[in-house]
Amino acid sequence: MFMKLKTGVTLLDDMLKGGLETGATTLITSKPFTEAAPLAYQIAYRWLNTGYPVIYLTNNKRPDIIMEDVKRYGWNLVKFKDEGMLVFVDAYTGFMGIRSEERYTVLNPYNLDEIDGTLLKAVNDVGKRSLIIIDSLSTMLDHFGEIVVEKFEEWRRIAILNDSHILYIFVEWNFEEGIKRRLRDRVDNIISLSPIEKGVILSDFFTIEKVGGKPIKPISIPFRYVRPGGMKVYIPKILITGPYHAGKTTVVHALSTRAVSVQRGETTVALDFGHFEHKGFQADLFGTIGQQRFDPILEQLGGETLGVILVVDSTNPSSFPRAIEMLHKARVYGLPLVVFANKQDLPGALPPEKIRELMKLPKDVPVIGTIATKKVNIIEGIEELLKLIFKGVSEGDADNS
Amino acid sequence: MSFERVETGCRVIDEKVGGFRRGAIILVLGPPMGGKRNVCRNFIARGLRLGDGCIVSCTNATAEQEHEEFKRILGSDADKFLSEGRLAYIDLFSATIGLPLEERQYIKRIPSASDLTSYNVALRELLLLMQRKELKMRLLFDSVSTLLLYNPFQTVSRFLHILFGKLRAMKVTSLFLLEEEAHERSVVVTIMGMCNGVLRVKSENGKRLIKYESETSRMNWVMCD
Numbered sequence: 014m015f016m017k018l019k020t021g022v023t024l025l026d027d028m029l030k031g032g033l034e035t036g037a038t039t040l041i042t043s044k045p046f047t048e049a050a051p052l053a054y055q056i057a058y059r060w061l062n063t064g065y066p067v068i069y070l071t072n073n074k075r076p077d078i079i080m081e082d083v084k085r086y087g088w089n090l091v092k093f094k095d096e097g098m099l100v101f102v103d104a105y106t107g108f109m110g111i112r113s114e115e116r117y118t119v120l121n122p123y124n125l126d127e128i129d130g131t132l133l134k135a136v137n138d139v140g141k142r143s144l145i146i147i148d149s150l151s152t153m154l155d156h157f158g159e160i161v162v163e164k165f166e167e168w169r170r171i172a173i174l175n176d177s178h179i180l181y182i183f184v185e186w187n188f189e190e191g192i193k194r195r196l197r198d199r200v201d202n203i204i205s206l207s208p209i210e211k212g213v214i215l216s217d218f219f220t221i222e223k224v225g226g227k228p229i230k231p232i233s234i235p236f237r238y239v240r241p242g243g244m245k246v247y248i249p250k251i252l253i254t255g256p257y258h259a260g261k262t263t264v265v266h267a268l269s270t271r272a273v274s275v276q277r278g279e280t281t282v283a284l285d286f287g288h289f290e291h292k293g294f295q296a297d298l299f300g301t302i303g304q305q306r307f308d309p310i311l312e313q314l315g316g317e318t319l320g321v322i323l324v325v326d327s328t329n330p331s332s333f334p335r336a337i338e339m340l341h342k343a344r345v346y347g348l349p350l351v352v353f354a355n356k357q358d359l360p361g362a363l364p365p366e367k368i369r370e371l372m373k374l375p376k377d378v379p380v381i382g383t384i385a386t387k388k389v390n391i392i393e394g395i396e397e398l399l400k401l402i403f404k405g406v407s408e409g410d411a412d413n414s
Numbered sequence: 415m416s417f418e419r420v421e422t423g424c425r426v427i428d429e430k431v432g433g434f435r436r437g438a439i440i441l442v443l444g445p446p447m448g449g450k451r452n453v454c455r456n457f458i459a460r461g462l463r464l465g466d467g468c469i470v471s472c473t474n475a476t477a478e479q480e481h482e483e484f485k486r487i488l489g490s491d492a493d494k495f496l497s498e499g500r501l502a503y504i505d506l507f508s509a510t511i512g513l514p515l516e517e518r519q520y521i522k523r524i525p526s527a528s529d530l531t532s533y534n535v536a537l538r539e540l541l542l543l544m545q546r547k548e549l550k551m552r553l554l555f556d557s558v559s560t561l562l563l564y565n566p567f568q569t570v571s572r573f574l575h576i577l578f579g580k581l582r583a584m585k586v587t588s589l590f591l592l593e594e595e596a597h598e599r600s601v602v603v604t605i606m607g608m609c610n611g612v613l614r615v616k617s618e619n620g621k622r623l624i625k626y627e628s629e630t631s632r633m634n635w636v637m638c639d
């Protein structure tokens with residue numbers, strides 16, 4: 014009788030083996046410089062859109078502010094609230110000593126029993142298959158201490174009895190390890206959000222640590238929040254390289270929603286830069302310069318690259334050794350790689366399999382025939398690359414099916 | 415050991431103790447109307463004049479109201495600094511009084527004074543922008559007292575612990591205001607213990623007096639301009 018609902022976040026659903034199951038609980042745990050709330054919003058919006066109710070308990074901001082915050086990500090909740098599909102349990106406004114407009118209000122938010130009672134009432138009224146968001150568990154722990162952890166079993170029973178899902182938002186301020194461990198032990202799924210730091214925080218990644226009560230091999234997926242749009246899988250750097258005149262600039266532009274290149278005549282004299290967005294993925298694309306005299310730049314450019322597109326002119330086999338040399342120079346050999354056998358429209362273009370042979374490429378490197386000027390096979394090509402970059406994820410998905 | 419020093423915008427501190435240490439976290443205490451906000455704003459204004467990137471976090475005024483204060487000190491340059499991204503605001507107040515959460519590139523608005531993760535995320539974004547421009551950075555947080563009003567002490571202390579770590583790592587010289595009288599002594603002492611220095615400001619007979627103590631320097635009550 015339990016059902017699974019998708020979160021709507023690319024790759025997250027694969028890692029969760031289909032989504033969030035009713036009758037279960039999920040902990041979204043985030044480092045203090047990374048937000049979990051936008052992910053909760055996104056899941057809530059998806060849940061509501063699928064036709065099931067959401068109960069949102071807040072103890073750190075007003076419900077109307079949450080509605081507005083959600084709107085910044087491009088989702089309007091007003092209709093759902095008016096229809097009674099979305100209800101707030103307001104355990105915040107009471108702190109301010111003012112009256113809340115909400116139907117489910119905790120008059121004294123310093124009283125855990127009252128919070129518990131109000132939440133239960135909302136759950137009973139709203140009915141089954143609801144998503145119950147607790148925003149946030151960390152604030153609750155600060156107010157009430159470890160006793161909150163004891164409540165977990167009780168709340169979990171509520172989730173099972175009501176065929177609902179509970180989503181806890183937890184920020185990892187410096188709580189005791191013991192408390193963190195006990196929280197982790199008592200939930201079915203754990204989604205953790207952490208920053209990618211290099212002195213400064215550049216972006217974030219999510220990891221699923223536990224699914225259906227079982228720990229899984231964690232795979233980290235880089236992401237960022239976009240307004241509007243919400244959580245997108247984000248690849249900070251894909252390198253587009255290849256010999257002189259092969260079509261790199263054309264490929265970057267064909268893939269990008271916006272791009273810049275510095276050309277002198279026919280050739281690129283500074284980097285091509287592009288931004289790619291497609292099906293919940295975003296990536297920044299860096300096209301290199303083909304001419305040999307710029308190789309020192311190429312050597313700088315490889316760092317932090319997650320995947321490579323090597324563009325070659327299919328009519329010019331004499332440039333293939335140079336193509337392989339460029340991979341080595343950028344120190345990206347061994348990273349996920351897709352070869353674009355470009356200019357397939359020209360007479361004398363070698364077929365992709367012939368190019369694989371001439372370049373002695375391993376079997377697992379896709380070689381794709383493309384016509385960059387007509388955008389033929391370009392998107393398909395980068396999709397292949399994304400598959401390689403997130404290979405572990407789809408493997409996890411495979412055991413599921 | 416020698417530390418890099420930053421000018422404070424207050425001549426006596428610069429002369430007597432050589433300014434603040436870069437990356438220090440300084441707690442600013444003093445009675446109401448004692449002039450501590452002026453000292454803090456001068457610290458930011460001085461930074462802007464020297465080419466630093468400055469972030470002002472306000473819990474008791476909107477970013478726009480706070481910006482008016484800087485215009486009073488800096489004139490029309492304040493607008494220029496804001497548009498260049500050398501001056502930025504994190505506004506924790508607008509939401510409290512029901513104003514929309516409308517954002518601009520260098521004005522971030524936080525859903526509530528209890529949503530401290532949102533604050534961190536806004537700060538992180540501004541620090542990254544400034545770091546990319548290789549700016550030296552300063553921060554003013556006005557004030558910790560508001561946080562203590564809306565959150566349990568535990569929450570505030572966890573937050574400051576994490577925040578101070580980040581600011582020190584990024585060498586952001588920071589002033590945190592606290593209304594001393596509004597809190598229990600133990601709270602004030604705990605927060606003091608987390609900071610690198612304490613600056614006290616008071617007014618007597620129309621004159622402003624300051625006192626500064628840090629790990630490395632000490633200055634007794636003196637008159638300040």
Ligand SMILES: Nc1nc2c(ncn2[C@@H]2O[C@H](COP(=O)(O)OP(=O)(O)OP(=O)(O)O)[C@@H](O)[C@H]2O)c(=O)[nH]1
Pocket residue numbers: 255256257258259260261262263264279280281282301302303304355356357358359383384385386387
């Ligand atoms: N017929 C045909 N021409 C193409 C194709 N892709 C690119 N071209 C042309 O090839 C020339 C070079 O393309 P660019 O995209 O500038 O190549 P590049 O690799 O960036 O060149 P450099 O930056 O100079 O190394 C241009 O005239 C393109 O229009 C293709 O698929 N078919």
Ligand SMILES: [Mg+2]
Pocket residue numbers: 261262263280281285300301302303
């Ligand atoms: Mg080019």
